Amino acid sequence: MFKHYISCATFIFFCIFVVQMFVTKDSKMLGMSFGVLACVLLLTLGICFAGHLQRLFPDKLSSCQWLPAVSEAVVKRPCVRLPLVTITTAVIIILAVFNLCFIQTKSPCDINGNPDLIRSDNSSEQHPGSLFYLPYSVFSCILALIACGVFLRVSFELKVVFLTLASTAYYIIILSAKAGLFSCYGRMLYNQLNENRTEDSGTILRALGLVKHPEVMSCIYITLFLVTMLIISQQNESCFRQDFLLKNKNRTEQDEIETRENLNRLLLENVLPAHVAALFVGENKKNEDLYYKSYDCVCVMFASVPDFKEFYTECDINKEGLECLRLLNEIIADFDELLSKPKFSGVEKIKTIGSTYMAAAGLSGTPGQENNQDRDRQQAQIGNMVEFAIALIGKLDGINRHSFNSFRLRVGINHGPVIAGVIGARKPQYDIWGNTVNVASRMESTGELGKIQVTEETSDVLQKLGYSCECRGLINVKGKGELTTFFVCTDMSKQQGMGLS
Structure with a gap:
């Protein structure tokens, strides 16, 4: 001027x-x-x-x-x-x-x-x-x-x-x-x-x-x-x-607003997947607003530590169970740390129920599309989920060595169509529903310690990807009758998973 x-x-x-x-x-x-x-x-x-x-x-x-x-x-x-x-x-x-x-x-x-x-x-x-x-x-x-x-x-x-x-x-x-x-x-x-x-x-x-x-x-x-x-x-x-x-x-207020928005986005991304959180940032969702998406192929995993129920006690030695919860928090935090690795960027944590860890892969893609490229990507997500499960097993083994415990992970995996959505506007909760989720939960509950149990359809995809699967046979699944299930052979991959820890 x-x-x-x-x-x-x-x-x-x-x-x-x-x-x-x-x-x-x-x-x-x-x-x-x-x-x-x-x-x-x-x-x-x-x-x-x-x-x-x-x-x-x-x-x-x-x-x-x-x-x-x-x-x-x-x-x-x-x-x-x-x-x-x-x-x-x-x-x-x-x-x-x-x-x-x-x-x-x-x-x-x-x-x-x-x-x-x-x-x-x-x-x-x-x-x-x-x-x-x-x-x-x-x-x-x-x-x-x-x-x-x-x-x-x-x-x-x-x-x-x-x-x-x-x-x-x-x-x-x-x-x-x-x-x-x-x-x-x-x-x-x-x-x-x-x-x-x-x-x-x-x-x-x-x-x-x-x-x-x-x-x-x-x-x-x-x-x-x-x-x-x-x-x-x-x-x-x-x-x-x-x-x-x-x-x-105005500049100070704008900086404060941007800082608050970034903080809100980070907090929201800890609760919701990143692509879902982007829809909620800056929008005033009403209670009657409903967010949902249908996906044709999502790989769902349940991983639990059954031994933790016996490990948890409330006494003066562990401060009325506080030390037990501290150890569980360390386990879950180490599991969450794996999600920050670029290799597992397609894996989304859904929630934790007690000592059970639930995650899914394939939720970030565009729903409702089916072509050869998408099928290859969906199959790759299934393999990525198996690698994530192997990494969880390796993480838990590392925690066992430091805490002198003998916890073992029990994993169940299934893939198929699901419905994903957010319940609640002020306290949103992201979750997935469908028969695929129920079967994946049954694969975990009927599985064995230290092993990854999958359905026959998931086993076929994994074998095409080069994984070796061992047939377990027919097992009785609640609400589904008898299903043929398979264990993913992790003997050769287990050391790789432990290396991630």
Whole structure:
């Protein structure tokens, strides 16, 4: 924005020049003074637009690679901007009264109020019309005061200094150095009004009061405009400060909101899968809103530690069961840690029921699609779930070595269609339902310690993936009758699972 302030001040500079060009009698002196001051001001303007000049004329200014650095310094460094502001303001203030200083009087006025004016080079020339230049000098001074106020981002204290110095200089010139000129101008207007007898006497008297002391009225005009500019500058300063504080407050609140949203998202992702949590973040779910998805193929796993029921006791030694729960928490936490590995990114923890750990794979895919690529991916998810189960067994073995226990994991796996959904809006609970889930639970409950039991359909998929499965035979499954089940051979893979711990 600073370069635009300089541009506005330059425009005021040319406006003052145009005004003085039309009314001054000494165009030669005006041209000389304007030329010198314009060079200084245009140089300042060129410094501000150095970067733009480099982009507009890249070929001609290819050797001036320092121009963008100069433009950037003007924008970012106050120590560079303030001298430019001072130079620009001083040039405009000087131009406003420069030509007034070259009009001198040999004697104040003759008896008829006609001035006898001479130039500064002592060559006598009668220029009575030069007195009519005086009001335009005052107008130029007022324009110069406007130029002091165009720099909105300059501090109020510095504006006060500029405006006060400029006004003081104008007061000295009008009331002291050029007081004779203004007195002659007042006498001339007084005589003209006295000669005009056709106007209303009341109007003449009021006019006489205004023109009797034009130097005083000029100072009053400048003072009124000085006060106005100070009030406007103070108001701008107050607005900018409030705007800064408001932006700072909004930025702080925005950071707090983002932090809170990130925290809520992390907490929600600990309860819900990531793709489901994304639907709830930033939305006000009503109690009647229901989220559910149907999946054609999801691999479900139940893994439990049956020995923990016998291990859990409430006595003084284990602080009424607290140490037992601490160990169970360590086991579940180590199981959860496996989910952060990229290899098991497709596995979602559903819930824990006591010492039973429930997880599923294939819930992150797009539901309702069936093609060859999806089937290959679904089969890969089944193999990934088996690898996860093997890793759980390895983790539990590592915990046994450190805690001197002999816990063994019992795992059941099944795959098929399920329905996934979220129950509750304020305290959401993600879960899956279906026959696939029930059979997977039965595979775990009817299984054996240290083994992974699967259904016949799941066994066929695993064998295609290169896993070896051992047929257990027919077993009685509650609610399903007799089913043929298989144990996944983990002898060769068990060491790999232990390595993950």
